Structure formats: structure tokens, C-alpha cells
Amino acid sequence: MSPDNIFEGANEDEESSSESNPSERKLGYGAAVVETMAQIMREDESVFLAGEDVGAHGGVFGYFRGLQPEFGEDRVVDTPIAEQAIIGLGIGAAVQGLRPVVDLMFMDFICVAMDQIANQAAKLKYMFGGGATLPLTITTAGGAGLSAAAQHSQSLEAMLCHIPGLKVVMPSDAYEVKGLLTSCIREDNPTVFIINKRKLADTCHVPEELFEIPLGEGHVIREGSDVTVVAIGRMVDEAKKAAEKLSGEGIDCELINPRTVQPLDIDLIVESVSKTGHAVIVHEAVRFGGIGAEIASQIQEQAFDYLDAPIGRVAAPFSPIPFSPALEKHYVPDAERIVTSIKNLF
Amino acid sequence: MEITDEILIDLYKRMVRVRLFEEEAGRLAESARLPGFLHLYVGEEAVAAGVCGALESQDQITSTHRGHGHLLAKGGDFNRMMAELMGKATGYCNGKGGSMHICDLDLAMLGANGIVGAGVPISVGAAYANKLTGNGLISVSFFGDGATNIGAFHEAANMAAALSLPMLFVCENNEYAEYSPRHKTMAITDVIERAAAYGFPGAIVDGMDCVAVFEAASLAIEKIRGGEGPMMLECKTYRFYDHVGVKGTASDYRTDEEVEEMRKRDPLVVHETRLIESGIMDADSIQAIKDDIQKEVDISVEFADQSPFPELEDMLVDVYTNGESS
Numbered sequence: 319m320s321p322d323n324i325f326e327g328a329n330e331d332e333e334s335s336s337e338s339n340p341s342e343r344k345l346g347y348g349a350a351v352v353e354t355m356a357q358i359m360r361e362d363e364s365v366f367l368a369g370e371d372v373g374a375h376g377g378v379f380g381y382f383r384g385l386q387p388e389f390g391e392d393r394v395v396d397t398p399i400a401e402q403a404i405i406g407l408g409i410g411a412a413v414q415g416l417r418p419v420v421d422l423m424f425m426d427f428i429c430v431a432m433d434q435i436a437n438q439a440a441k442l443k444y445m446f447g448g449g450a451t452l453p454l455t456i457t458t459a460g461g462a463g464l465s466a467a468a469q470h471s472q473s474l475e476a477m478l479c480h481i482p483g484l485k486v487v488m489p490s491d492a493y494e495v496k497g498l499l500t501s502c503i504r505e506d507n508p509t510v511f512i513i514n515k516r517k518l519a520d521t522c523h524v525p526e527e528l529f530e531i532p533l534g535e536g537h538v539i540r541e542g543s544d545v546t547v548v549a550i551g552r553m554v555d556e557a558k559k560a561a562e563k564l565s566g567e568g569i570d571c572e573l574i575n576p577r578t579v580q581p582l583d584i585d586l587i588v589e590s591v592s593k594t595g596h597a598v599i600v601h602e603a604v605r606f607g608g609i610g611a612e613i614a615s616q617i618q619e620q621a622f623d624y625l626d627a628p629i630g631r632v633a634a635p636f637s638p639i640p641f642s643p644a645l646e647k648h649y650v651p652d653a654e655r656i657v658t659s660i661k662n663l664f
Numbered sequence: 665m666e667i668t669d670e671i672l673i674d675l676y677k678r679m680v681r682v683r684l685f686e687e688e689a690g691r692l693a694e695s696a697r698l699p700g701f702l703h704l705y706v707g708e709e710a711v712a713a714g715v716c717g718a719l720e721s722q723d724q725i726t727s728t729h730r731g732h733g734h735l736l737a738k739g740g741d742f743n744r745m746m747a748e749l750m751g752k753a754t755g756y757c758n759g760k761g762g763s764m765h766i767c768d769l770d771l772a773m774l775g776a777n778g779i780v781g782a783g784v785p786i787s788v789g790a791a792y793a794n795k796l797t798g799n800g801l802i803s804v805s806f807f808g809d810g811a812t813n814i815g816a817f818h819e820a821a822n823m824a825a826a827l828s829l830p831m832l833f834v835c836e837n838n839e840y841a842e843y844s845p846r847h848k849t850m851a852i853t854d855v856i857e858r859a860a861a862y863g864f865p866g867a868i869v870d871g872m873d874c875v876a877v878f879e880a881a882s883l884a885i886e887k888i889r890g891g892e893g894p895m896m897l898e899c900k901t902y903r904f905y906d907h908v909g910v911k912g913t914a915s916d917y918r919t920d921e922e923v924e925e926m927r928k929r930d931p932l933v934v935h936e937t938r939l940i941e942s943g944i945m946d947a948d949s950i951q952a953i954k955d956d957i958q959k960e961v962d963i964s965v966e967f968a969d970q971s972p973f974p975e976l977e978d979m980l981v982d983v984y985t986n987g988e989s990s
């Protein structure tokens with residue numbers, strides 16, 4: 319799928335994060351980004367968007383399309399290809415009291431901008447003795463599955479989670495896009511909002527009006543008694559399929575979507591594992607040093623006595639992301655691998 | 665523009681504030697009373713004084729690891745500065761930032777910075793906010809010659825030009841990137857050439873003369889405030905002490921003779937001579953200014969000495985706004 323036709327071939331998510339009601343309005347994951355941005359920019363003049371091709375072109379994935387015609391070139395700013403300066407633009411404007419949304423086209427490009435993200439945005443408040451407030455949102459497209467190869471497909475959330483001062487947000491569907499993006503932009507801390515590029519066309523119920531989903535509160539998607547499955551970002555979809563399949567085989571999965579990985583709703587996860595006695599964590603990022611390692615560690619610290627089996631992790635192998643579809647489809651975790659991992663616990 | 669006696673005296677006071685505070689900090693560092701790294705600005709005072717003297721109070725500045733001078737020249741508070749250098753709870757950053765991260769947002773000083781060149785993109789952001797809100801302010805970034813070799817500077821310069829932002833780039837060319845001389849780290853003699861590469865004007869200024877800096881900065885600021893986009897000053901200057909500390913052990917990177925030669929152009933002496941020869945001040949009134957400021961410096965040391973260190977529970981405070989660290 320090329321970026322320009324990413325909205326085509328929309329799939330409906332089996333079940334949105336909200337109460338499912340077929341009569342309610344459906345919206346695409348990518349379309350939810352545009353709608354949320356537009357509604358927030360209408361209500362708050364301090365919000366502006368800046369990034370590479372976000373204006374006239376509407377973003378390479380189209381999820382900023384229509385914003386520049388409505389809000390003009392000063393509030394929807396096409397920047398040079400200059401990731402450090404893009405983040406710096408956001409930091410300096412945020413310290414002045416504005417609420418910038420700055421876009422890094424692909425999540426891989428955070429590496430280009432890492433000084434401004436890790437050493438500046440994340441730390442200014444603390445280093446300055448609390449004086450600075452940084453209501454800065456960084457949007458970026460993460461995730462594999464488009465044969466975009468090693469520099470346009472990564473899931474680098476664990477790197478960001480390791481840096482005190484940042485919040486890291488990973489919406490799994492269009493409902494969460496709207497609720498979490500609203501929270502990020504209204505939040506007084508630097509947030510990284512990771513848009514999964516394989517989810518852009520998928521639709522689910524999304525309320526018309528702006529609403530907030532609190533950062534740091536996970537969501538129990540499906541209650542179950544046998545195993546706790548913690549799935550991050552797009553992996554929620556695969557975990558749902560796995561849970562469905564296993565329910566026919568007598569394994570009852572409790573599925574948890576943390577929604578934000580920093581802060582992490584570990585209490586919700588520990589409570590669930592204390593009930594089920596089993597845990598499997600699923601993410602797109604490489605397994606070694608991934609957020610799954612942190613979650614597993616905290617589970618064993620807090621719920622060791624409840625565990626009936628080692629904690630399972632389903633994640634990517636320790637290699638760069640391969641280009642060939644033949645390899646990539648085995649690189650990214652899917653429902654089948656999740657099923658296998660869960661069965662191994664019993 | 666006319667430079668009044670009042671301005672000339674103001675510039676002098678700004679430089680003396682920096683010099684006497686820094687000399688005191690140097691003495692404290694040598695007697696191991698300051699933790700961490702200390703990058704002294706002594707020798708470069710004319711730049712901070714000349715530029716800050718030409719700014720409105722709410723014009724923003726970003727600074728460098730050698731940042732005490734910029735904050736002091738903009739009106740920074742001795743007590744909070746000295747307390748911060750000692751890591752005390754009463755310091756500018758509650759003792760959690762130190763010398764390399766002093767800031768005063770009330771004075772629109774958006775922070776010193778431990779990463780070379782990193783303040784320049786942040787100034788672009790402040791300049792963008794000025795443009796978007798139409799507040800009439802300009803944003804200034806101080807950086808060294810060494811910083812113009814790092815990508816952040818180039819990205820920021822290009823972006824400021826492309827977006828036609830109200831921003832003044834102030835290069836403090838002290839001829840050394842830490843311990844490496846300019847001729848080994850760049851193939852050009854004048855950093856100002858880099859402004860032209862991005863399509864905005866600039867000028868080379870005698871960075872040892874506060875009046876020259878003030879005049880050039882005033883001219884540039886007027887044009888920038890008038891909407892002409894970014895400009896750059898390259899202030900040729902010199903630091904009298906080492907990259908870090910007072911007299912480092914690795915001082916073979918420059919000769920004592922070179923330092924002595926440059927000390928003859930001490931910006932304070934240059935300006936004192938001007939003030940006396942033009943009859944604006946005499947030796948006694950100059951000494952009186954120094955005595956008054958030294959008293960303030962002494963008080964700041966006493967204040968810092970008597971201030972408490974941060975409490976252990978302050979460790980996790982201010983990692984986030986409105987929230988606790990996990």
C-alpha cells in the first residue's frame with residue numbers, strides 16, 4: 319500500500335474500544351487524526367502544527383489533509399526537512415505558552431532529532447527547577463508491514479519510555495486516536511503520539527465531539543480467567559484474533575491495552591495477572607529490551623506468587639526490519655504466534 | 665544611533681557584574697567549593713553586555729554551556745545564580761540544573777545548555793511564537809564558533825530564514841572549540857559566511873568592545889523587529905580562562921603569550937579607558953561600581969553557603985508538570 323492510497327480498502331475494526339453500537343458513527347484511524355486536529359485548532363488558537371509536508375500536501379499519509387486550507391500557512395507550517403529544528407521549533411514555542419504539534423514523518427526519524435527530544439524537551443522542566451512548562455505533542459508514524467524496510471518501519475517506543483520527562487502514547491484504533499490525541503495536546507508535558515501506519519484505513523465508532531482518554535490508564539478490552547494478554551498498539555488487533563481462536567479451545571484470555579506505555583498502567587496489569595496466573599506481552603518492537611521486558615519485570619516483582627508459568631513475550635526478532643514481504647510477514651508478530659505463545663504456558 | 669552616557673555606564677555595569685561574579689566562581693571552584701563543571705565567560709563580557717543591553721526585557725535568549733554571562737548581563741540574580749552553582753535548593757533551578765542549565769524564564773532567558781548548538785533550534789521556536797502571536801519580541805541565540813559545525817545550527821539557521829523569523833544569531837567566536845583551534849575544525853576564517861549561505865545578512869563585530877557590539881546589535885535588532893527576518897553577528901572574542909575551570913592542565917593548546925596578548929584587549933579595560941578619556945567617569949567612580957557589585961557577589965556567596973541543599977524527596981519533583989514520576 320503506498321502512502322497516497324492508504325485510506326483505501328478500509329476495514330472495520332471488529333470491536334472499538336468504546337461501547338459497540340452499530341448505529342453510531344464510524345470513522346477511520348487516519349481520518350480521526352485530521353478531525354481531532356481540526357476540532358482542537360478551532361477551539362484553541364494556541365495550537366499549531368508544523369512538520370515536513372504537513373501543510374500543502376496534508377502529510378505523506380494524508381492525515382493532516384485539509385488543515386492548511388482551513389487554518390492557513392502560519393498555523394499549519396510546512397518546514398524544511400530538518401528534524402532537530404522541527405522539535406526545537408516546538409520546544410521554543412511551547413515554552414512561550416503555545417501548544418505546538420510537531421510531526422516527524424516516520425518514527426525512525428526520531429533518531430535524527432534525538433538530542434532535541436531526549437536532552438531538551440524531556441529535561442527542560444526538571445533542569446530548570448520546574449519553571450518551564452512544555453505542552454508539546456510530537457506526532458509520528460510507527461510500525462511495520464508496508465515493506466517500508468529498516469528505516470521507515472520501526473517501533474522505538476522503548477527508547478522513548480526510558481527517558482524521564484516524556485509521555486509515550488500508542489493508540490490502537492480510531493477511538494483512541496481521538497481521545498488520546500486530545501489528551502496529548504491539552505497535556506502540559508511533552509508527549510510522543512505514535513500513529514500506526516497499518517491502521518490508517520481501519521474504522522470504528524468515534525464520537526463526533528472531542529473527548530479525552532486519560533494518559534496512563536489502560537483498558538481491559540476483554541475479560542478472561544486463564545491468561546492476561548497485554549498488547550501494545552496495533553498488536554491489540556492480533557491479540558483479539560488470538561483470544562477469539564483460543565476461546566474455542568478452552569483458554570479464556572483477558573486482553574489489556576495499556577494505551578500509553580509511559581506512564582504505564584502497571585496496576586491494571588498486575589491486578590489481572592493476580593487473577594489469571596499467566597501473562598503474555600505482545601509488541602511490534604524487537605523483543606530484546608522492549609517494553610515487554612519492563613512489563614514482565616514489574617509483573618514478577620509485584621505478582622510473583624500468583625504466577626503459574628514464566629511470562630511470555632511475543633515480539634520482533636533482533637534484526638533490522640527486512641524489506642521483502644516474504645520476510646517481513648514473519649518479522650511482525652501475528653495472531654498465530656500469539657496463540658502459540660499462550661499455549662506454551664499451559 | 666546616539667549612545668548616551670547612561671548607556672555607556674549601563675554597558676560597563678553589565679560587564680562588571682559578569683566579571684566579578686565569574687572571578688568569584690572561579691576562586692570557589694579552585695578551592696573545590698563548587699561541584700561539577702564550570703565554564704567561565706571571562707574575556708567575552710562585551711558580547712553579552714552589548715547584545716543584552718540592546719534588547720527589550722522580554723526578548724528571549726538561549727545560551728550555551730558558558731552561560732553565566734548571558735543571564736547576568738540580562739539582569740540575573742546573583743544569589744540564585746551562586747546558590748545554583750553550589751547545588752542549593754534556593755538556586756535558579758532548585759539545585760537540580762547547575763552551571764550548565766541556569767535559566768530565568770521571568771527574564772525570558774530560556775536556559776543555558778549542556779549540548780553544543782542545541783539552544784539554536786529552541787530560539788527558532790521562540791521566534792516562531794513571536795511571529796505567530798505578533799507580540800513584537802525577538803529571539804536571540806548565543807552560540808560559539810564550535811557550535812556552527814553541528815547540524816542543529818544549520819537546521820535552525822535554514823529554518824529561521826525559510827520562515828523569515830524575528831531572530832538574531834550571535835556567534836561568540838573565541839577561536840577555540842573546547843581545546844581545538846578554529847583553523848583545525850573549519851575551513852573558513854569567518855563564521856559569518858555561514859549566514860550568507862542561508863540567505864540572511866550579518867556582520868563581523870569586535871567582540872572585545874561592548875560599544876561595537878551594542879551598536880551592531882541595536883541596528884540588527886531594529887531591522888529584525890521591523891520584519892526583515894533573521895540576522896547574524898559574529899563577535900570576535902576570546903576567553904581568558906580554560907574551556908572548563910580556570911587554568912586547565914591541558915593548556916598546551918594555546919600559549920601563555922597568546923593569552924597575555926589578548927588580555928591587553930580586556931573588554932573591561934577597553935571600556936574603562938573610554939569612560940575615563942571621555943570624562944564620563946573617573947577612576948574613583950569606576951572603583952565605586954566595582955566595590956558595590958563585589959559586595960553583591962560577597963552576599964551571594966554567603967547566601968549560597970547558608971542555603972540548604974535540596975531534600976531527597978525533591979528528586980522526583982518536576983519530572984512532569986501536574987504529576988508524579990513513575
